[in-house]
Amino acid sequence: MSIMEIIGSVLILIGSIFLFLGGLGIYRMPDIYNRLQAGTKATTLGAMSLILGVGFLEPSWMLKSLIIIIFIAFSNPISSHALARANYKRKHFPLILSEDKKNMDAYREVIEQEDKEDKS
Amino acid sequence: MKKVIVILLLAALGFYLGTTFFNIGFGDPHFANGVKDFYLKETVDNLHVSNTVTSIVVNFRGFDTLGEVTVLFLAVTALGSILYKRRHEVGTRSVLFSSSSVVTAGSKLLFPAVILLGVYVFVHGHLSPGGGFQGGVIIATGFLLMLLSYENYSVSHKWLSIVESLAGIVFAGVGLLGFINGGTFLQNFLPTGVLNNLFSGGVIPIIYIAVGFKVAAELTGVIYTVLHEKGVK
Numbered sequence: 624m625s626i627m628e629i630i631g632s633v634l635i636l637i638g639s640i641f642l643f644l645g646g647l648g649i650y651r652m653p654d655i656y657n658r659l660q661a662g663t664k665a666t667t668l669g670a671m672s673l674i675l676g677v678g679f680l681e682p683s684w685m686l687k688s689l690i691i692i693i694f695i696a697f698s699n700p701i702s703s704h705a706l707a708r709a710n711y712k713r714k715h716f717p718l719i720l721s722e723d724k725k726n727m728d729a730y731r732e733v734i735e736q737e738d739k740e741d742k743s
Numbered sequence: 744m745k746k747v748i749v750i751l752l753l754a755a756l757g758f759y760l761g762t763t764f765f766n767i768g769f770g771d772p773h774f775a776n777g778v779k780d781f782y783l784k785e786t787v788d789n790l791h792v793s794n795t796v797t798s799i800v801v802n803f804r805g806f807d808t809l810g811e812v813t814v815l816f817l818a819v820t821a822l823g824s825i826l827y828k829r830r831h832e833v834g835t836r837s838v839l840f841s842s843s844s845v846v847t848a849g850s851k852l853l854f855p856a857v858i859l860l861g862v863y864v865f866v867h868g869h870l871s872p873g874g875g876f877q878g879g880v881i882i883a884t885g886f887l888l889m890l891l892s893y894e895n896y897s898v899s900h901k902w903l904s905i906v907e908s909l910a911g912i913v914f915a916g917v918g919l920l921g922f923i924n925g926g927t928f929l930q931n932f933l934p935t936g937v938l939n940n941l942f943s944g945g946v947i948p949i950i951y952i953a954v955g956f957k958v959a960a961e962l963t964g965v966i967y968t969v970l971h972e973k974g975v976k
Contacts (some may be wrong), residue, residue, distance in 0.1 A: 632824075633917055694853075694856060696854060697849060698849075698853060701845060701846060701849035701850070704843070704845050705842065705843070705845075705846045708843055708846075709950065712839070712840050713839075
């Protein structure tokens with residue numbers, strides 16, 4: 624077993640652990656924002672690590688896997704940003720268990736200000 | 744007398760129809776060994792195509808694919824004709840709120856990559872999984888991305904219909920050229936080249952490129968028409 628194969632296998636293992644944790648996060652988290660952050664962060668890094676591992680196992684695919692990694696680094700955060708933003712604009716506010724509700728959700732004030740401007 | 748003749752004619756007709764019907768033999772094994780061996784052998788040995796599915800879809804059952812493309816065209820035309828009046832009454836899209844700058848900038852960066860992937864998929868239809876339909880759908884998703892991120896992004900309906908018609912003419916024209924050169928409709932008449940080469944497989948790449956353009960134009964037209972339909976909010 625060469626050094627490249629060991630590196631590739633370790634990267635694939637790390638990636639699958641991240642993907643598993645992302646799936647667990649989507650199942651366990653209470654509201655959409657927590658689910659989105661669990662899903663996006665874990666699956667972005669997990670998929671990147673997994674594909675990089677494949678590139679190490681098959682060195683001739685390295686360039687292709689790097690391109691795929693760049694694509695994932697672009698598309699995954701953008702799509703989850705769009706989801707979270709659309710959700711917030713439709714007034715599904717995040718679940719806050721703390722008493723200090725005002726200071727934990729600064730974006731709500733912006734939205735309420737925009738609503739007032741729209742009505743006036 | 745007239746009635747007797749009619750009854751006799753009907754009886755004769757029924758007899759012949761009945762005998763033909765009962766001779767069809769539903770459920771009989773028509774091919775003792777199946778046709779799979781023929782397809783697998785013929786695809787690699789004579790057509791020099793590495794993707795057997797593509798060779799079946801475009802070459803052996805090309806007429807069927809032409810029918811599928813026609814069905815898609817018909818569906819798009821029907822949808823367009825239903826939504827045509829309403830679109831012209833309103834003209835603009837109903838947008839709840841515009842996309843953020845992250846989405847607009849990101850989709851501007853991703854759009855060429857998506858189009859390139861779609862073109863790659865339908866150009867390499869005879870070499871790798873995929874083909875005209877899949878590549879066309881990927882291109883249409885690229886246009887969907889742009890339409891979702893930009894409120895005033897518009898696609899020219901004139902150009903869409905020109906591309907669609909040209910692609911359909913190319914498909915049918917290749918079929919007619921096969922009729923002239925080879926003997927049957929959609930017969931392969933070009934040299935088949937070397938296995939696993941980009942320029943191989945005879946008419947398959949030409950047909951798949953035409954199908955890719957056609958599907959992309961049709962689905963982009965569908966997305967555009969549906970997005971510009973007002974009423975649902």
